[in-house]
Amino acid sequence: MVTRKEVAEKAGVSVSVVSRAMNNSGYVEAEKKKRILEVADKLGYYPHPVAEALQKRRTKQLLFFCKDLRNSFYIDMYQGMVEAARKRDYMMVFNGSMDFEKIRDAMIDGIIMPNEVVTQHYLDTVGRNYRLPVIAASYGNPARFSRAVPRVEIDMEKVMELAVRELRANGHKRLALAMPYPFRTMDVRRLAFCSLMEEVYGNRIKDYYIGIHREELPEDPRILAFQEDEDRESGMYLPEEDFFGKGELAAQLFAERKIDATAVVAFNDEFALGMCKRFHALGIQVPRDISLIGIDGSSARKYRDPCLTSVGLFPEKQGARCVDTLLDMLEGKKVKYVSGSPIKLIKGDSVRKLE
Amino acid sequence: MVTRKEVAEKAGVSVSVVSRAMNNSGYVEAEKKKRILEVADKLGYYPHPVAEALQKRRTKQLLFFCKDLRNSFYIDMYQGMVEAARKRDYMMVFNGSMDFEKIRDAMIDGIIMPNEVVTQHYLDTVGRNYRLPVIAASYGNPARFSRAVPRVEIDMEKVMELAVRELRANGHKRLALAMPYPFRTMDVRRLAFCSLMEEVYGNRIKDYYIGIHREELPEDPRILAFQEDEDRESGMYLPEEDFFGKGELAAQLFAERKIDATAVVAFNDEFALGMCKRFHALGIQVPRDISLIGIDGSSARKYRDPCLTSVGLFPEKQGARCVDTLLDMLEGKKVKYVSGSPIKLIKGDSVRKLE
DNA sequence: CTGAAAGCGCTAACAG
DNA sequence: CTGTTAGCGCTTTCAG
Numbered sequence: 226m227v228t229r230k231e232v233a234e235k236a237g238v239s240v241s242v243v244s245r246a247m248n249n250s251g252y253v254e255a256e257k258k259k260r261i262l263e264v265a266d267k268l269g270y271y272p273h274p275v276a277e278a279l280q281k282r283r284t285k286q287l288l289f290f291c292k293d294l295r296n297s298f299y300i301d302m303y304q305g306m307v308e309a310a311r312k313r314d315y316m317m318v319f320n321g322s323m324d325f326e327k328i329r330d331a332m333i334d335g336i337i338m339p340n341e342v343v344t345q346h347y348l349d350t351v352g353r354n355y356r357l358p359v360i361a362a363s364y365g366n367p368a369r370f371s372r373a374v375p376r377v378e379i380d381m382e383k384v385m386e387l388a389v390r391e392l393r394a395n396g397h398k399r400l401a402l403a404m405p406y407p408f409r410t411m412d413v414r415r416l417a418f419c420s421l422m423e424e425v426y427g428n429r430i431k432d433y434y435i436g437i438h439r440e441e442l443p444e445d446p447r448i449l450a451f452q453e454d455e456d457r458e459s460g461m462y463l464p465e466e467d468f469f470g471k472g473e474l475a476a477q478l479f480a481e482r483k484i485d486a487t488a489v490v491a492f493n494d495e496f497a498l499g500m501c502k503r504f505h506a507l508g509i510q511v512p513r514d515i516s517l518i519g520i521d522g523s524s525a526r527k528y529r530d531p532c533l534t535s536v537g538l539f540p541e542k543q544g545a546r547c548v549d550t551l552l553d554m555l556e557g558k559k560v561k562y563v564s565g566s567p568i569k570l571i572k573g574d575s576v577r578k579l580e
Numbered sequence: 581m582v583t584r585k586e587v588a589e590k591a592g593v594s595v596s597v598v599s600r601a602m603n604n605s606g607y608v609e610a611e612k613k614k615r616i617l618e619v620a621d622k623l624g625y626y627p628h629p630v631a632e633a634l635q636k637r638r639t640k641q642l643l644f645f646c647k648d649l650r651n652s653f654y655i656d657m658y659q660g661m662v663e664a665a666r667k668r669d670y671m672m673v674f675n676g677s678m679d680f681e682k683i684r685d686a687m688i689d690g691i692i693m694p695n696e697v698v699t700q701h702y703l704d705t706v707g708r709n710y711r712l713p714v715i716a717a718s719y720g721n722p723a724r725f726s727r728a729v730p731r732v733e734i735d736m737e738k739v740m741e742l743a744v745r746e747l748r749a750n751g752h753k754r755l756a757l758a759m760p761y762p763f764r765t766m767d768v769r770r771l772a773f774c775s776l777m778e779e780v781y782g783n784r785i786k787d788y789y790i791g792i793h794r795e796e797l798p799e800d801p802r803i804l805a806f807q808e809d810e811d812r813e814s815g816m817y818l819p820e821e822d823f824f825g826k827g828e829l830a831a832q833l834f835a836e837r838k839i840d841a842t843a844v845v846a847f848n849d850e851f852a853l854g855m856c857k858r859f860h861a862l863g864i865q866v867p868r869d870i871s872l873i874g875i876d877g878s879s880a881r882k883y884r885d886p887c888l889t890s891v892g893l894f895p896e897k898q899g900a901r902c903v904d905t906l907l908d909m910l911e912g913k914k915v916k917y918v919s920g921s922p923i924k925l926i927k928g929d930s931v932r933k934l935e
Numbered sequence: 936c937t938g939a940a941a942g943c944g945c946t947a948a949c950a951g
Numbered sequence: 952c953t954g955t956t957a958g959c960g961c962t963t964t965c966a967g
Contacts, residue, residue: 226960229961230960230961238937238938239938239939240938240961240962241937241962241963242936242937244962244963248962250962250963251936252936253936254936257936272961273959273960275959276634276959276962277960277961278687279630279631279944279945279959279960279961280942280943280960281943285685294655294659297650300649300655303649303676304649304650304676307677311677316675316685316686317676317677318675319673319676320672320673322662322663324666327671329629330629330671331641331671332633332639332641355626498883502885506885525880525883527857528880529884530857581944583944583945584944584945585944595944595946596946596953596954596955599947600952603946605947606952606953608952608953609952609953627944628943630943630944630945631944631945631959632944632946633945633959634961635944635945635958635959636945
């Protein structure tokens with residue numbers, strides 16, 4: 226392996242001059258600099274990133290701590306991070322194994338958490354005595370962080386408002402909400418939906434809520450909504466959920482319970498697509514018999530027809546903002562404790578205009 | 581930050597004893613070891629991964645160099661890698677930005693390449709004078725590596741054979757192949773298909789090949805089959821392709837050209853799903869009017885009904901094997917230059933039994 | 936402008 | 952069994 230020392234010898238200078246030449250820091254005679262760079266190039270020299278990191282106490286790597294790789298929402302988010310990091314000469318590293326302990330073995334300068342639940346878990350365990358800067362992507366879900374963590378937040382209340390407004394604009398009055406969790410779960414979508422529909426439904430709102438309970442799930446090892454009873458009670462859930470499968474189940478429940486809603490807001494696009502499929506199998510046509518609106522704006526919308534109408538959350542933008550905030554922190558800049566990320570309705574063909 | 585030195589002082593020993601105690605290497609009095617571990621724990625000490633890496637010349641990180649994140653095939657492959665790496669106490673790092681230059685800034689012990697094309701690109705550029713161990717996932721595509729690189733290979737000829745056999749077993753005689761590339765492209769699927777169908781079609785084989793040419797692609801920036809004319813001529817292509825969109829186009833071409841095949845083998849599942857969608861839009865029913873078989877066994881098969889029949893490639897297994905081979909190399913073991921990865925037909929409902 | 940020297944936090948001989 | 956010592960490859964004062 227060729228080191229700075231070797232370059233220095235061949236160029237007839239000392240290592241420190243080479244260092245300065247390579248980093249454009251401090252003084253070095255123009256003539257010499259040129260020669261050094263030439264020698265380095267000829268030798269195929271390239272600085273050793275680990276040594277550099279040790280000395281500078283900067284690895285130039287950021288971790289996106291996310292296990293839920295099969296969820297394209299997070300993949301999109303990661304793409305946004307990669308791009309933002311690249312612009313500031315950082316590398317975005319992805320860790321697919323959800324193992325908090327191992328986080329301390331990672332050579333990183335900071336961590337981005339995918340949601341409130343994971344953030345809280347982290348802060349309550351390893352994060353207690355590991356004080357690397359942390360940023361959380363968040364969605365307005367109730368969570369109590371034991372330490373101040375800047376969040377880049379998507380305003381889910383507004384998302385729900387957009388969805389409901391779109392349905393109402395198309396003449397829908399009786400709307401249902403389909404979720405992968407029981408009613409009692411403190412999910413911001415459910416809370417927002419309830420507050421928006423309260424004046425219409427009053428206390429009959431539960432009749433228009435389709436939730437998947439653990440007991441109802443088929444015996445599929447992938448479908449594991451809750452790991453511990455404790456988690457279930459606290460309304461927490463862990464990732465790697467089969468939203469599509471749960472969506473199918475939700476459509477089934479919707480049909481069985483003969484809910485008289487004309488439109489459904491689904492937890493997310495994956496969930497909505499699952500509903501679509503099952504509706505189709507049950508002979509219920511979207512949007513003729515039932516209108517459907519998803520949340521995410523994911524590219525998976527394309528798989529089914531009619532194309533799903535959805536509230537786009539632009540996870541790439543959220544991801545990019547997470548990175549920028551984190552890097553600002555590392556540079557010692559003051560950062561906002563909460564910053565927002567844009568949303569927008571993406572029209573498809575799954576909402577019918579009622580006369 | 582708490583270091584080994586600090587722990588040593590509090591425990592009244594020297595740093596080397598602490599080192600030995602923590603790594604279970606060399607001798608250290610049982611009593612002392614216990615005390616040291618206690619002190620370390622109380623201080624919340626955790627070894628500095630960068631310093632360790634510098635000294636041991638082992639970062640315990642492996643890179644999966646893959647930009648095509650939206651392709652679930654590679655995501656599955658990555659999952660397999662993560663698991664295999666975890667078992668051997670390694671961390672699998674994912675780099676989503678296709679920038680060969682930046683690879684040298686990554687703190688890694690080895691690299692896994694997603695396919696032959698990327699491997700070759702790498703070897704011809706940065707890989708020239710950066711000799712980190714490399715493993716390539718491969719598919720029997722023609723490629724000339726300028727350096728010996730162990731490959732974990734999926735036998736695409738056998739894959740094609742399985743697909744064709746399944747269709748024939750269901751009574752299909754006239755089979756077509758649908759690909760995202762022109763006929764001249766040296767893709768192993770096309771070559772295998774040609775050799776399998778030669779005796780049936782002779783030189784009419786081109787009539788049963790549906791290929792997407794660059795000129796036929798709609799003006800979608802994402803749809804960029806070839807970056808350079810040079811690449812196109814050499815039959816190379818770069819990732820991030822919209823296989824779904826091209827599949828739609830292929831179905832269109834199939835219908836327009838009134839090909840009299842009763843079944844189609846599609847490039848991959850994504851491509852097949854695109855075909856499904858367009859066929860549906862054109863009023864051509866799968867499998868009633870046309871049978872369809874995909875390649876991959878991807879989870880996206882679930883999105884559409886009928887469920888796609890596909891040849892499963894089990895990318896997780898391929899990924900896991902890549903990692904194991906790479907780690908064996910790092911441990912100085914002798915590794916096979918080419919190793920295989922299993923395949924299997926996954927039955928769905930997209931192939932009709934002909935009378 | 937340059938080079939010697941002192942580390943970054945950790946490991947691994949090697950005497951004691 | 953233990954401590955001293957010499958690095959891993961790089962950066963950064965700080966005298967010259």
